[in-house]
Amino acid sequence: xxxxxxxxxxxxxxxxxxxxxxxxxxxxxxxxxxxxxxxxxxxxxxxxxxxxxxxxxxxxxxxxxxxxxxxxxxxxxxxxxxxxxxxxxxxxxxxxxxxxxxxxxxxxxxxxxxxxxxxxxxxxxxxxxxxxxxxxxxxxxxxxxxxxxxxxxxxxxxxxxxxxxxxxxxxxxxxxxxxxxxxxxxxxxxxxxxxxxxxxxxxxxxxxxxxxxxxxxxx
Amino acid sequence: xxxxxxxxxxxxxxxxxxxxxxxxxxxxxxxxxxxxxxxxxxxxxxxxxxxxxxxxxxxxxxxxxxxxxxxxxxxxxxxxxxxxxxxxxxxxxxxxxxxxxxxxxxxxxxxxxxxxxxxxxxxxxxxxxxxxxxxxxxxxxxxxxxxxxxxxxxxxxxxxxxxxxxxxxxxxxxxxxxxxxxxxxxxxxxxxxxxxxxxxxxxxxxxxxxxxxxxxxxxxxxxxxxxxxxxxxxxxxxxxxxxxxxxxxxxxxxxxxx
Numbered sequence: 001x002x003x004x005x006x007x008x009x010x011x012x013x014x015x016x017x018x019x020x021x022x023x024x025x026x027x028x029x030x031x032x033x034x035x036x037x038x039x040x041x042x043x044x045x046x047x048x049x050x051x052x053x054x055x056x057x058x059x060x061x062x063x064x065x066x067x068x069x070x071x072x073x074x075x076x077x078x079x080x081x082x083x084x085x086x087x088x089x090x091x092x093x094x095x096x097x098x099x100x101x102x103x104x105x106x107x108x109x110x111x112x113x114x115x116x117x118x119x120x121x122x123x124x125x126x127x128x129x130x131x132x133x134x135x136x137x138x139x140x141x142x143x144x145x146x147x148x149x150x151x152x153x154x155x156x157x158x159x160x161x162x163x164x165x166x167x168x169x170x171x172x173x174x175x176x177x178x179x180x181x182x183x184x185x186x187x188x189x190x191x192x193x194x195x196x197x198x199x200x201x202x203x204x205x206x207x208x209x210x211x212x213x214x215x216x217x218x219x
Numbered sequence: 220x221x222x223x224x225x226x227x228x229x230x231x232x233x234x235x236x237x238x239x240x241x242x243x244x245x246x247x248x249x250x251x252x253x254x255x256x257x258x259x260x261x262x263x264x265x266x267x268x269x270x271x272x273x274x275x276x277x278x279x280x281x282x283x284x285x286x287x288x289x290x291x292x293x294x295x296x297x298x299x300x301x302x303x304x305x306x307x308x309x310x311x312x313x314x315x316x317x318x319x320x321x322x323x324x325x326x327x328x329x330x331x332x333x334x335x336x337x338x339x340x341x342x343x344x345x346x347x348x349x350x351x352x353x354x355x356x357x358x359x360x361x362x363x364x365x366x367x368x369x370x371x372x373x374x375x376x377x378x379x380x381x382x383x384x385x386x387x388x389x390x391x392x393x394x395x396x397x398x399x400x401x402x403x404x405x406x407x408x409x410x411x412x413x414x415x416x417x418x419x420x421x422x423x424x425x426x427x428x429x430x431x432x433x434x435x436x437x438x439x440x441x442x443x444x445x446x447x448x449x450x451x452x453x454x455x456x457x458x459x460x461x462x463x464x465x466x467x468x469x470x471x472x473x474x475x476x477x
Contacts, residue, residue, distance in 0.1 A: 120281055121322035125336035126311035126388060128304060135335060139326050 008191050011178050015188075018174030019195050021088075025170065026157045028092040033099025033156075034149060040104035041111060042133075055104070062101025068162050070094035075166040087168040095156060095163075103152060110145030111137065147211035154200050154207070161196075171195060228258035232423055233278065233392060238287035239298075240273050240447075247273045248284070249447040257391070260424045262434035262455065265444035266470055271427040274444070275394045278425070279314040280307065292391055308340060315385030319397040321377040323369040323384070329356065330365040333384045341388060348387075355383040359413050375406030379413050386417075393417065395426040411437075431474055435459045443467045 036058075043055030062070070074097075075090035085093065114137050122132035164173035175192040179185035233255040240248040248270045255261055263271050276282035278289060284298045292313055296302065302310070323332050333352035337343040343351065356362045359379035361372075369377050378398055385393060395414065399407035411433050418424055418437050428434055434441055434455060441458040443451040443466075451458055451467040462468045 115322075117318060117320050117322040118324065121316075121318065121324070123281060124279060124311060124314075124316040124318075125384065126308050126340040127336060128308075128339075131339050135327075135339070136324055140324075143326070 004187055007182075007184060007187055011188060011191070014174050014178060015171060015192060015195060018169060018171035018192075019199075021168065022157060022160045022163075022170040022172075023199075025088060025091045025095065025163060025168065026153070026160045029095030029099050029156060029160070030153055032092070033096040034103050036096060036100030037103030037107050040100055041107040044104065044108065045111070058097070059101045059104050062097045063105075067094065067098050067159050068165060070097055071162055071166050087163070087166050090166055091160070091163045091168050095160065098159070099152070099156060103149060106148045106152060107141065107145050109148075110141035110143075113144045114140045143214045146214060147207055150203070150207040150210065154203050157199065158196060228256075228421060230257050231255075232257040232259075232292060233425075234288075234290040235274075235278070236288045236290070238274075238277055238284045238289065240270070240277055240282060241285045247447055248277065251277075251287070251447075251449060253442070253449065255392070255423060255425065257423050258421045259440065260418045260422075260426065260438045261440045261442060262438035263425065263427045263442045263444060264429070264431070264434055264470070264474075265442075265450075269444040270447040271444050272396050275316070275396050275425065275427060278392075278394060279316055280310060281316075312340060312388045313391045314394060315388070315390035315392070316394045317378070317381050317385050317396065317398050319400050321369075321374070321381045321401070323377055323381055325369055327368075328365065329361070329367050329369060329372070329380050332369065332380060333387050336384070337387050352383070352387065355386055356380070358386075358416075359383045360409075373406060374402045375409045378402065378406075378410045382410070382413055382417075391423060393422055393424045395424065395428070397427050397429065399428070399430055429474070431459065431471075443470065445470065 040055045040059055043051045044059065046052050046055070065073075071091060071094040074085060074094040075087060078085060078090070118136055118140060119132060122136045127135065160170060161172040163170050164176060167173070169177075171192050175188045178188045182188070231254060233253070235251050235253040238248055238251040239246065251270075251274060263274065265271055273282055277284045278291070280289075280296065280302065286298045288298065289296045291310065294306070294310070296310070323329075324335070327335065330349060330352050333355055334345070334348040337348035337351060338345060353362055353365060356365055359382055361376055361379055361383070364372055364376060364380070369380065372380065382398075398414070399410050402410065407430070411430065414424070414426070414433070415437055426433070426438065436455075438455050440452060441455045442449055443458060443462065443464075445466045450464050451462055458467070459471065462471055
């Protein structure tokens with residue numbers, strides 16, 4: 001047992017630097033992906049055919065293709081079109097695409113959950129469609145969407161482990177490197193798993209608390 | 220507040236000409252003609268599904284009519300006509316609407332519910348809008364609720380707040396869509412009292428209602444609708460006591476038998 005802890009202690013700093021990168025790529029993906037999700041949710045509902053079709057295309061490719069394929073597409077595929085991106089930028093782009101596609105559904109469900117009467121009341125008092133969206137519909141929709149969005153963020157952190165496939169030295173890549181140097185795969189992957197759990201379990205509990213809190217003032 | 224409406228009392232304010240509304244193949248309104256003068260209070264009664272609510276929604280274009288014409292304060296809107304943002308805003312400013320289910324914004328304070336449109340639609344400052352809102356909330360007897368959220372208020376209070384919100388842009392016409400139907404009788408009374416006060420101060424009102432006493436005692440005129448048509452209209456007492464058509468007789472009989 002002390003041998004295991006000694007091994008962990010030795011490699012913990014390396015894994016933590018990997019974890020830092022996992023968190024960074026997840027944060028960037030969410031930062032761009034969630035606003036993209038909002039735009040796509042509105043785009044799909046647009047009466048303009050161009051917006052509708054374009055949004056639908058981005059959503060269906062983002063949800064239809066496995067995240068691993070999106071990662072490989074942006075890292076290995078785009079260079080053949082003359083666009084060479086670093087592994088961090090490729091990873092951020094692919095995961096933001098995936099995030100936008102999935103969160104657009106979460107946000108759309110939130111928008112649909114806003115009672116029709118709220119939209120009617122906003123229109124009846126003369127608000128423009130944008131004002132109605134900004135002051136009335138989005139605040140109500142986000143109350144519904146925020147807990148599943150955070151839930152999705154936790155999933156995204158776990159999905160960022162796929163970035164090992166495009167040579168991004170995040171947590172899982174670091175664990176593999178250590179494993180191949182020491183042949184102690186089991187031990188190091190266990191520690192990597194523990195590090196994910198240390199973040200994801202409290203985050204899940206926090207989301208549940210947030211969900212309860214947002215339930216107030218909604219009716 | 221009611222000066223402008225009081226001066227023009229009796230002048231034509233609203234006219235509907237041959238208004239039809241279809242949802243797909245289902246015709247909800249089949250040729251409605253209606254004139255309302257400034258200061259008049261018109262009650263619309265009739266069975267569920269007769270098109271009463273849709274009629275109100277056609278007046279402020281929440282549901283654009285499929286055919287026909289709506290004239291409000293000298294501005295005509297033809298069915299199928301694409302309204303500019305400015306025209307639509309002008310229309311919504313001049314018509315206040317109160318809904319059966321109140322539809323207050325649950326995430327905003329009572330004060331903000333009443334102030335929001337004043338700021339966004341007619342460009343009042345926050346301070347100015349809040350001052351007007353406080354006056355309106357006092358008028359409906361709820362100034363003390365200004366900082367609360369609507370969810371903390373009773374149904375009757377919520378509906379009075381909704382009336383204050385609808386009055387905030389100084390409308391020429393107020394539409395009430397079964398304002399007391401979601402309330403128990405006691406809470407309904409406080410809403411009716413506010414409406415009575417509005418009527419006495421010269422507000423032009425169209426009220427879809429099942430409150431027969433209110434229809435008879437407050438309104439100048441009663442309209443009976445069935446199957447998307449106006450089947451009877453006239454002075455309240457006359458229509459309520461001596462309906463001429465069979466259909467209106469049956470409806471009023473059913474209401475009185477309850």
